[in-house]
Amino acid sequence: MNTRDRSEPLLVAEDLQTHFELRQWGFIRTGTVRAVDGVRFTLDAGEAAAVVGESGCGKSSLARTLLGLNRPTGGAVRFEGQSLADLKGADLKAYRARVGYVQQDPYGALPPFMDIRRALEEPLVVHGIGPRAERERRIDAALEEVGLTPVAQVRGKFPHQLSGGQQQRVVIARALLLRPKLIIADEPVSMLDASVRVEILDLLHRVQREHDIALLYITHDLSTVRHYAGRVMVMYAGRIVEQAPVDALLDAPQHPYTEALLSALADPDPANARQMREIPGGEAPSLVSPPPGCRFHPRCPQAMAGVCETRDPPDFRPAPYHRAACWLREPE
Amino acid sequence: MAVTANPDSPLLEIEDLRMQYRTEQGPVNAVDGVNLEIRRNEALVVLGESGCGKSSLAKVLLRTLPRNAGRPTGQVRLDGRDVLALSEERFRREVRWVRIALVMQAAMNALNPVVRVGEQVAEPLRIHRGWSRRAAMARAAEAFEEVGIATDFLQRYPHELSGGMRQRAVLAMALVTDPDLVILDEPTSALDVLTQASIMNVLKRIKRDRGTSFVLITHDVATSSELADRVALMYAGQVVEEASAEAFFTAPGHPYSQMLMASVPRLRQEEPPVPIPGRPPSLQDPPTGCRFAERCPRRFERCAEDPAVFHPDARHRVRCWLHEAGGTG
Ligand SMILES: Nc1ncnc2c1ncn2[C@@H]1O[C@H](COP(=O)(O)OP(=O)(O)OP(=O)(O)O)[C@@H](O)[C@H]1O
Ligand SMILES: Nc1ncnc2c1ncn2[C@@H]1O[C@H](COP(=O)(O)OP(=O)(O)OP(=O)(O)O)[C@@H](O)[C@H]1O
Ligand code: SF4
Ligand SMILES: [Mg+2]
């Protein structure tokens, strides 16, 4: 597929929906969780983009839907122009090989009873990479790449013998083994100690650049996006409410929710302790019965009566490459 | 418990505090000669990488240590009186919850799932103060309002509350007895930024309105600056720098503090964060000399010897040889 047009996006989410049925005693439907509810974005080959949002807004559900682990209840995922829904058997397997996954819980990501070599060999076996010498070579190269040296020592270790940061390196090595086109990293550093976070983000950034891999970096911490993503998508209650190049988003946010996130975040400064942070009250809405109109309107300091609570805002384009789903950005 | 004392005299003084865990591989020196001072209405942030001994320090102060912990040595003076020497009975009656409350790390996940949160928040008053159920519930309702939870949540069970609400509830539990000092171990690290910021607002308000002192334990530098009057940075069981927030965040003295500040991802800064290479040493067998030496870009011959504590300023202590003879670090 080397002849593909580079201008065609690698990954497209088309009005993507993933709803979960809530059931009691296994059969009585008691509601629907609209975890992903109309998500639209594209990701170019080799591009690094971040998805930022509060806990429970649907980030992991989105990741799992993009990976084909959740079946979308609406819309489509396209990868290299092909709809994921059309992929069966071997093609679906091939897709999984091209998309690396760094799952949210690093401590649950590695089977506790497998040493590192076996944990890394498994995906190679599953995807029919052989002979054994080739697998060994790839494992060593991947461990080397993520800085787990001396490789010979690390191979025989079990997950509990490694620090959280080292385990996350193994998970990244595993994501790289099959030479993916895309890595989806779901909160890859939130469980790690602050001092190790930057190392892991640097590592992801480096492999992404060196191998020209696209990266979807999912996080709740906007302060870590600046150096690791070119573009940011802000997610709220199952939707992407704003997306823009990282500098534009930080310097001139167009959605009140993004503004709220930015005002909640401080860089370390002794003055912080002397002032209250201006942040909207309330909690993130229920995904079972999200508010009508704009989902942010109950918390929005700029909500316009008669508009925001009744009409769902579409994506407006306040600037080139900048989209915001907010009525304030409706052109005159 | 109102104690009349000079407002500038320290509320809590910690002197050469040490505690080891016994393990099959030998003793772990989790708290290894800590000196700290907390004044009235002051918030001290204890920063440090995972495993440096922050929670152990909190547990020593509140005597909630696990069974394999050895007997702590040193002094912990509350209003000038050594409480480390108190009998367990007197400590429980006079100090724990009464004067000093602790919100343990991950406490929000340790709430009793089958007891309504209101009952749990009122419990310290009933157990430690002998209040009637009614009075305790009324006070719990006040504490709920103070931390920003609607009082009808008193009747709910923990699983009916969001993470942020549960964290507020455990905070309310620490506040019901109106202690002089509240120790918070990583109170916001599992929460997202808006919830984090609103809980930090609550802490700021309580500090302002009630004059409570705080020890906030965290590894998150940005969050720490939301409350800190003073900062203590721990490394391998010891405090390597203690300074005003002003000094620590703008001109830290210890090489480790300087590197830590450079490693913080910042929203509003062009330069990328720089990770600190290497790992902290083992607490089982800490290196001789400066414990940070192995990772320190500025080490010199002197560092093979255990650094003394220097005072670049009043109430500023740095455990690093660069500050010997009035060096500036
Ligand atoms: N398999 C499932 N069945 C039912 N509900 C689900 C399922 N997976 C996720 N949910 C619900 O969907 C919503 C979104 O969850 P999701 O894990 O995607 O959020 P998130 O943004 O990743 O949160 P966090 O930041 O805490 O990881 C939540 O309300 C969650 O309970
Ligand atoms: N019960 C115990 N027995 C033996 N060692 C322990 C015990 N509890 C903690 N330790 C060790 O003591 C050291 C200090 O642990 P502590 O929990 O105080 O660190 P911390 O700074 O709070 O770390 P974190 O940021 O991960 O919470 C660590 O090396 C830890 O492994
Ligand atoms: S004492 Fe030496 S090694 Fe330790 S921090 Fe200071 S300069 Fe670095
Ligand atoms: Mg998630």
Ligand SMILES: [Mg+2]
């Ligand atoms: Mg701890």
